[in-house]
Amino acid sequence: MNAVNAVAAEPGKLMTMAEAIRRFVSDGDTVVAEGFTHLIPFAAGHEIIRQQKKDLVLCRLTPDLIYDQMIAAGVARKVVFSWAGNPGVGSLHGFRRAVEKSLPHPVEIEEYSHFGMVCRLLAGASGLPFMPLRSYEGTDLPGVNPHLKQVTCPYTGERLFAVSALNPDVAILHVQRADREGNAHVWGLVGVQKEAAFASRRVIVVAEEIVEEDVIRADPNRTLIPSLLVSAVVHEPGGAHPSYVQGFYDRDNDFYLSWERLTRTEEGMRLYLDEWVYGVSGRNEYLQKLGRAAWEALKPAPRLSLPVDYGDYA
Amino acid sequence: MASVAAREIRDGDVVFVGIGLPTVAVTLAQRLHAPRVRMVYEAGVYGARPSRLPLSIGDPALVTGALQVIPMTDVFLYYLQGGRVDVGFLGAAQIDRFGNLNTTVIGESYASPKVRLPGSGGAAEIAFLAKRTLVILTQTKSKFPEKVDFVTSVGRRVGARSRRELGARGLGPERVITDLGVFGFDEGTSEMILQKIHPGVTLDEVRASVGWPLRVSSDLTVTELPEPRALALLREELDPHGIHLR
Numbered sequence: 001m002n003a004v005n006a007v008a009a010e011p012g013k014l015m016t017m018a019e020a021i022r023r024f025v026s027d028g029d030t031v032v033a034e035g036f037t038h039l040i041p042f043a044a045g046h047e048i049i050r051q052q053k054k055d056l057v058l059c060r061l062t063p064d065l066i067y068d069q070m071i072a073a074g075v076a077r078k079v080v081f082s083w084a085g086n087p088g089v090g091s092l093h094g095f096r097r098a099v100e101k102s103l104p105h106p107v108e109i110e111e112y113s114h115f116g117m118v119c120r121l122l123a124g125a126s127g128l129p130f131m132p133l134r135s136y137e138g139t140d141l142p143g144v145n146p147h148l149k150q151v152t153c154p155y156t157g158e159r160l161f162a163v164s165a166l167n168p169d170v171a172i173l174h175v176q177r178a179d180r181e182g183n184a185h186v187w188g189l190v191g192v193q194k195e196a197a198f199a200s201r202r203v204i205v206v207a208e209e210i211v212e213e214d215v216i217r218a219d220p221n222r223t224l225i226p227s228l229l230v231s232a233v234v235h236e237p238g239g240a241h242p243s244y245v246q247g248f249y250d251r252d253n254d255f256y257l258s259w260e261r262l263t264r265t266e267e268g269m270r271l272y273l274d275e276w277v278y279g280v281s282g283r284n285e286y287l288q289k290l291g292r293a294a295w296e297a298l299k300p301a302p303r304l305s306l307p308v309d310y311g312d313y314a
Numbered sequence: 315m316a317s318v319a320a321r322e323i324r325d326g327d328v329v330f331v332g333i334g335l336p337t338v339a340v341t342l343a344q345r346l347h348a349p350r351v352r353m354v355y356e357a358g359v360y361g362a363r364p365s366r367l368p369l370s371i372g373d374p375a376l377v378t379g380a381l382q383v384i385p386m387t388d389v390f391l392y393y394l395q396g397g398r399v400d401v402g403f404l405g406a407a408q409i410d411r412f413g414n415l416n417t418t419v420i421g422e423s424y425a426s427p428k429v430r431l432p433g434s435g436g437a438a439e440i441a442f443l444a445k446r447t448l449v450i451l452t453q454t455k456s457k458f459p460e461k462v463d464f465v466t467s468v469g470r471r472v473g474a475r476s477r478r479e480l481g482a483r484g485l486g487p488e489r490v491i492t493d494l495g496v497f498g499f500d501e502g503t504s505e506m507i508l509q510k511i512h513p514g515v516t517l518d519e520v521r522a523s524v525g526w527p528l529r530v531s532s533d534l535t536v537t538e539l540p541e542p543r544a545l546a547l548l549r550e551e552l553d554p555h556g557i558h559l560r
Contacts, residue, residue, distance in 0.1 A: 036357055036386060037372020061386075062435075085432030088333055088370035092432075099430045111418075113434035114356065115390040122387055134395050135439050138472035138480040140465045144424045158481070188377045189357050190385050246374050253369045303378055 013233045014180045017282060020204050020232040021047045028077075029169040030057040032121075032200060033066060036191030037087055038246060039174040040066050041206050043239035043283040049073040050277060059168060061117045061192065062087065065242065065259055068094035069277065071107055072269045078108035080166070082117045089256050093263040104266060111145055112163065120166035121192050124199030129165055136161040171200035173225060174240045176248065177215065178207040182230025185215075185222040188246025194224050202231040208248050210235045219308075238287045238295070249298040315450055316342060316548060317540035318491050318510075319403075322448050327400040328352045330393075330440055333371050335450055336403035338552050345547055354393055356436045358384045367553075390436070394443045397483065402444030404487075405451055407431050408462040411526050412504050413469025413487035415441065415449065416462035424464065434466050441467030445484035453492035459525040470504035494520050496537060505529060510537040 015023075025031060025048060033041045045066040048056070052075070058067050059080040064087065070076055072094035084095050098107040112120065119131035132151055142148040142161065151162045173193050175184040182205045186193060197203050205225060210233070216223055242252035263269045280286045287295060316339045323329060323343035331340050331353050344351045354360050357372040361381025368375055377383055393399055406415035407429075417437055421428030441447060451457060465472060470486045477486050490497040496510035508520060508530045521528050540548070549556075 037370050038357075038374070081433065083432050083435030084430075085435075087372065088368075096430045100427060111433055113438040114386065114436040115394070115439040118387050118390050133439075134481065134483075135442050137442075137482065138465065138468040138475060139438055140418070140424075141434070141438065160481075187383075188374060189359070189372050189383065191358065191372075192386050194385060195387060244374055246377055250374060251370065251372075256370070300374070 012180060013182055013230060014210065015232055015234060017043055017047045017206070017234045017236055017239075018051070020044075020234050021051055021053075024170055024202050024204055024231050025051075025053055025056075026169070027054040028056070029053075030059060031170055031172065032059045032166075032168040032196045033172040034060060034191060034193055034196045035174055035240070035243065036061060036189055037064075037251070038189040038191065038244060039186070039193070039240050040064055040243035041172045041174040041239060042066050042241060042243065043236045043286070044172045044174075044204065044206055044234075045070055046277045046286070047282070048075055049273065059117075059166060061114055063092060063095055065092070065256065068092040068259075068263070069269075069273065071095055071098050072104065072263075072266075073273055073277070074105050076107055078110065080110045080112070080117075082112045082114045086256060086259055088253070090260050093260075094269055097266065110147065111141065112148075113141070116148070116163045117166075118192055118195070120163045121195035121199045123163070123165035124167040125195045125197075130162040131165075132160040132162045134160060166199060168196070168200040170202045170204060171196045172204045172206065173197060174206045174208075174245070175225065176207070176245060177209040177211045178205050178225075178233055179211055179213045179216050179227070180233055181213070181227035182225065182233045183213070183216045183223055183227045184225040184230075185219065186224040187222060190224060197225045197229050200229075203229045204232045204234065205230050206234045206236050206239050208237050208239070208245055220310075236283050239283050241287070241290070241298075244298075247300065247302075249295070250300055252298060315339075315491050315493060316553065317544045318496060318537060319448055319450055320346065320544070322489055322491075323348050323351055323401065326350045326352075328354060328398055330354050330356070330399045330402040330444055332356070332403055332405070333368055333373075337368065338548070339403075341552055342544060342547060346541075346544060354389065354399060356386070356389060358386050358389050360384070360393075390439060394436075394439055397443070397445075399440075399444045400446065402440035402447045404437055404440060404447050404449045404467060406449065406457075406467070408457055408459055409449060409451065409490060410458075410462045410469070411460060411506055412471045413449065413490065413499060413506060414462055414465045414472060415467040415469065416464045418464040418466045420463055422463070437467045441469070441486065442480075442482045446488040447486060449487050449490045451490075451492060453494045453520075453523045455523050455525055458523060470499050476504070494523065498531070500529070507531050508534060510535050512537045513539065
């Protein structure tokens with residue numbers, strides 16, 4: 001705690017979640033708050049709701065509960081996605097109400113498959129206008145998404161589908177640890193975090209721990225996001241709950257299961273947002289409200305990897 | 315259904331698995347007759363050895379103790395598109411006569427659907443790029459229409475176009491496994507054919523839950539019951555709460 005308080009006083013990229021969202025997320029922005037089941041930046045999503053951002057284009061492979069909440073809260077104009085369900089449980093009722101009945105707000109959708117979304121970010125990160133892929137031929141997706149177009153291979157003459165580059169205005173990425181410049185170590189599922197970081201104009205890194213640069217340098221193979229991409233670093237322990245952070249806390253599966261029942265009605269969704277988003281000032285208060293016992297129950301026993309020897313070449 | 319699906323797994327297969335019944339089926343196959351089966355999870359895990367039954371596709375227990383953890387880019391580019399996957403498992407809200415699957419919308423209109431389903435996820439690519447697929451779903455007439463409301467994932471043929479003409483790899487769906495029976499496909503017409511019927515199920519029941527005139531194999535057999543060892547493994551270890559036992 002002391003180390004963090006000490007660096008918090010210094011100017012630079014390290015800032016509170018409220019400040020990072022205020023400075024780097026604007027109305028109308030295309031936002032990618034990624035993390036495939038793992039490392040979903042819920043604390044950032046809640047802050048975006050509290051600041052009542054408008055007309056955001058929300059991109060994620062799996063909208064998950066985070067976009068379900070953001071759609072219901074009215075911050076989204078459009079959702080770009082590839083699988084909109086409650087993973088392992090069932091439906092996203094906030095998303096479905098918006099798409100099926102325009103309740104409480106209509107939301108546009110732009111739909112891909114996982115591979116399509118992966119390739120869109122890969123093209124965006126690589127400075128290419130599009131990426132070809134072997135998929136979609138014969139399916140009804142191109143009929144409902146005019147952004148899926150065919151290209152002819154200049155070498156073989158093969159016809160392939162392509163997706164356009166996705167270059168979001170801002171990526172929000174939760175990590176295990178980062179230094180105060182935003183060099184970030186990630187382990188466990190890495191999803192499309194690296195592609196999202198390189199594809200986006202700005203990156204907000206949200207970290208469980210802020211560490212000295214030496215810690216990063218001691219294990220450079222584990223650095224997924226380099227500081228050169230990063231606009232803001234937020235120290236927000238517990239910021240991915242109810243999703244999980246490998247080695248720090250487990251996915252709150254009971255919460256994901258309860259979401260099904262909780263949000264079957266608009267009223268249920270509103271009560272959740274009132275209590276757990278608008279009703280708290282930030283993640284600290286959210287975790288206090290969750291309670292120490294519930295939090296401790298999510299912590300896994302340690303299982304360390306063996307250290308590797310990088311060698312000293314002095 | 316888990317034990318029937320397990321029989322379709324061959325030793326050494328690289329299997330692209332999802333959570334739930336597919337994981338149970340492949341683990342069962344691994345314990346019974348396919349010790350060298352290799353599992354790949356969409357979330358980016360190869361060679362998982364989960365210490366608990368994972369609830370979600372991205373469960374942390376899939377990572378701890380796995381052989382490899384990789385970006386999703388690598389899963390789709392190298393494993394699937396690169397041609398490393400032998401078998402993919404698929405589920406669906408609807409399946410048609412030629413094995414095309416719908417996981418996108420129920421209803422005539424995409425823009426204002428009766429039911430908005432989750433969408434493709436990785437299914438479109440698993441169907442397109444795995445060498446063969448196994449489809450598992452419960453069977454009702456509305457889930458087996460002559461024509462699906464939306465083709466999310468391609469089967470044996472789409473309209474007049476074969477997989478080869480679509481540029482899709484491999485065989486497509488090899489078996490469709492339901493709570494009533496097991497289906498294969500006619501190599502010539504690409505049409506679904508009932509091959510096995512589960513004990514206690516009548517042919518009329520199966521016909522009544524299919525939305526087209528169903529073809530029945532001339533050597534229709536009754537599905538073999540799970541061997542005692544398989545049942546014991548399912549009941550005691552792999553599915554102790556009976557979530558997937560039917």
